[in-house]
Amino acid sequence: MPRWLLLFAAYCALAVLMLRSLWVDPGARGYGVSDATLFTWYIGWVPHAIGHGMNPFVTDMINAPDGVSILWSTPVVLLGVLVAPVTLLAGPVAALNTLLTLAPAVSAIAMYGVARRWAGTGPAAVAGLLYGFSPYMVGASLGHLHLTFAPFPPLLLALLHDLLVRGPGPRSRDDGEASRDRGHPGRRSARRTGLLLGLAVAAQALISEELLATSALVGALGLLILAVYHPSVALAKAGQIARMLGWCALVAGVLLAWPLAVQFFGPHRVHGAIQPHDVAVADLFTFVVPTPLQWLAPGQVLDHSLGFTGNAVEVSGYLGVPLLVLLAVLAVRLRRDPLVRVLIPLFVLVALLSLGGHLHVDGRITRVPLPWAAVERLPLLGSALPSRLSLYLTMFAGLALAIWLEQLRFRPSPRRAGAAVLAAAALLPLVPASLHAREMRAPEFFTTAAVDVIPRGSTVLVAPYPRPDTPAAMLWQAHADYRFRLAGCYCTVPAPNGGAQFHGAPSPLTTAMLRVEAGTLTPAEALALPGLREAYAALHPDAVLIGPARNRAALVELVDGLTGHRPVDEPGGVALWAETFRP
Known part of the structure; x- marks a missing residue:
């Protein structure tokens, strides 16, 4: 059996353990019952509408008699179609809970697959673990299905890496088995990469437009950092990138023509920002102060995190002092690694953007303006919540950990053991607290x-x-x-x-x-x-x-x-x- 499949099964087992209170009665229990009800409705509605020849995007089945364009909410259209067999057999609540359980495992295995380009099985598995079971993922599991199903950011990284890195790389052995190419998987054509990216973009748009928009923002920042480091290479690659984006736009445009036309030109369309600004942002203390969603969260510390603006689900940027210290050390130690050189400034920029339009300090909103204030004026991104950028921080942190652990894989056993202990100690504060589901039962x-x-x-x-x-x-x-x-x-x-x-x-x-x-x-x-x-x-x-x-x-x-x-x-x-x- 392939190792990735065994690892995926392990990630699924961890997800079931994390969400175990759902599985006491998966057809009648949920987290964040209001939002869970919303997703339950959409998960059932999309296959119902398609099966009965109805428009799945605009309906008067709710908000009658006026109706609604569901695309302005979070209808997870693609997931509703994929999970339709479960919906038909066990009902929409069970289908939602199935997706919520699969989401961290799918996200983790996607991160693992990309990390394998730079690291072996064990280090890459750590990267997947951090990405798929981070405080962001735990918080989003409490009702925000569209945010937990997040394989797209790692896939975007993989496709950009395919396009921008030249030549086949060295192959190595991993416990007697030939590993995947690391660092240089072989050059991919702009057309092939653009076609694959177009398919991924269309799929992501039918799950979460917000995650698609923020991925594009972070990807653009990464390309900008690369251009600063390598201006001559950037000029040489500009044509390839343009062709890739052209093919991507063609594929995604064809696949999304109907839903986007309905959303932006059809009835019940929304103008302006959907969410209020300066609420769901990362507080300056968010990165080091745990919330009720962490297992290690003393009461006196919770007094601070509970005072942050936004609810506990959105306060998801916690990384913990041990991990931040380790990442700071690795930023110095691995500064010559080509990927880490990009990740260091990208981590800082995304962390800065996650602070929102004005600096929040221990729950107090200051008048200090921050770069996100400019992003708020952009279409689509203006409705994104900056606190949710913490997803990308865990992706960068996971990659840095994987590269470091990979470098130590062939060192003496005591050194490897010490690194494993350090990594475990850094990740221990992120262990989630027990999550408690509530009844979601119809009369x-x-x-x-x-x-x-x-x-x-x-x-x-x-x-x-x-x-x-x-x-x-x-x-x-x-x-x-x-x-x-x-x-x-x-x-x-x-x-x-x-x-x-x-x-x-x-x-x-x-x-x-x-x-x-x-x-x-x-x-x-x-x-x-x-x-x-x-x-x-x-x-x-x-x-x-x-x-x-x-x-x-x-x-x-x-x-x-x-x-x-x-x-x-x-x-x-x-x-x-x-x-x-x-x-």
Whole structure:
């Protein structure tokens, strides 16, 4: 059996161990339940739409009757297609958890494969381990599937290396087995590299446009550093790079013509930044202060990291003092290595960009401007979150460690053992803490034939009303095989004043439902709101459903008043106003 396959199995086992609380009940548990629900909906929706001849990119199945262009959210279209067999057999939640478990292993094995160009099996495996199981990956696993499935950055490095490095390199033996070419794998033509890169770009765009955009930024910075080191070579290679980019644009443009046309020229397109600036950034202390996602995180230290702007999922740049010290030593020791010479300034530049547009110090936003402020004005990159650039820092760190360990592989045993101990000590602070999944279960009504009482294609008003913090109705709709259109959503839609919002347009109806559920308005007060009945009549739902919710009795009283009917009790604690069906 190939070694890479054994290593991939080991990475998968580590991923299962890291995400073990999911696998207690993989069809009904999730991390970051709001975002997990969003991905669950998309994972089920894409194959459903394709299988029924529907447009997978624009739909009124959520945010009815207006609809939404799902490409402005994170629909992981390609992953939804690939995991469709699991979705059909075990449901969309199990499919999401399968992908979340595979993502770090796939990312790690991609990093391993690229690191093998410069190192043997063991050192390259360390690079894959750091890249695939870093604090970035642990944080992104809590609901951000599009960020955890990250084989593209290593693949981009490999393709650029193919194009820019001349001549076949020396071959060596690795435990009696011929290894892959290291350092110089043989020159590849611009056309071949461009075609492969175009395929990779198209695939990545259908998983995460943000990761594609930041990879392009980091790749361009790397090429710029190479040009500074080797200006004459850069001029000689400029034509090759241009041809490669031309072939890449041709392939990617053909494959992405439909989705990009829908996204940027179709309905419900978003203008301006999607995310707020100066929130999800790396604090100056982020690199050395652990978060609750690390196993070694004393309480007094957490007092600082919990004060950083952005939530714990986005505070993902932690590397730890031991690893940073080791990397600083390696920057001096390996400074003559051609790859490390590029990685050192690239690491510094990307770390600087990850700090955002203004310097944050221990949770305090200063007025000190930083280079990311200029990047924020660029298309697409303006919506990227700078804290997520920590992914590339772990890639650079992993490569540096692999090159160092490779240099020591044929040294005396005590020296190799010492290096192994140093590497283990540097990586120990990054060991993740136990992650705790929460229940993601739909009421029995939506998972059985009971839901068939709702005619397919009906518009349904559901409480809890779907919104970013409580999108359970979208999970229920997915389990019901998208039988009905859903008023409201957790989705990205154009905001009235420009930019984006993550919910449908507010109305007296949504205000009444949300405030009654929250307990800040009584049903009688809600029924007296101006415009409430007009908003309900404008929506004209075919059915109203109330599932398990806060202040459920008050919500039932509100809908009773709106419909003039009493509900029918359905399995799983669901109240259904069947009398509201239109003839």
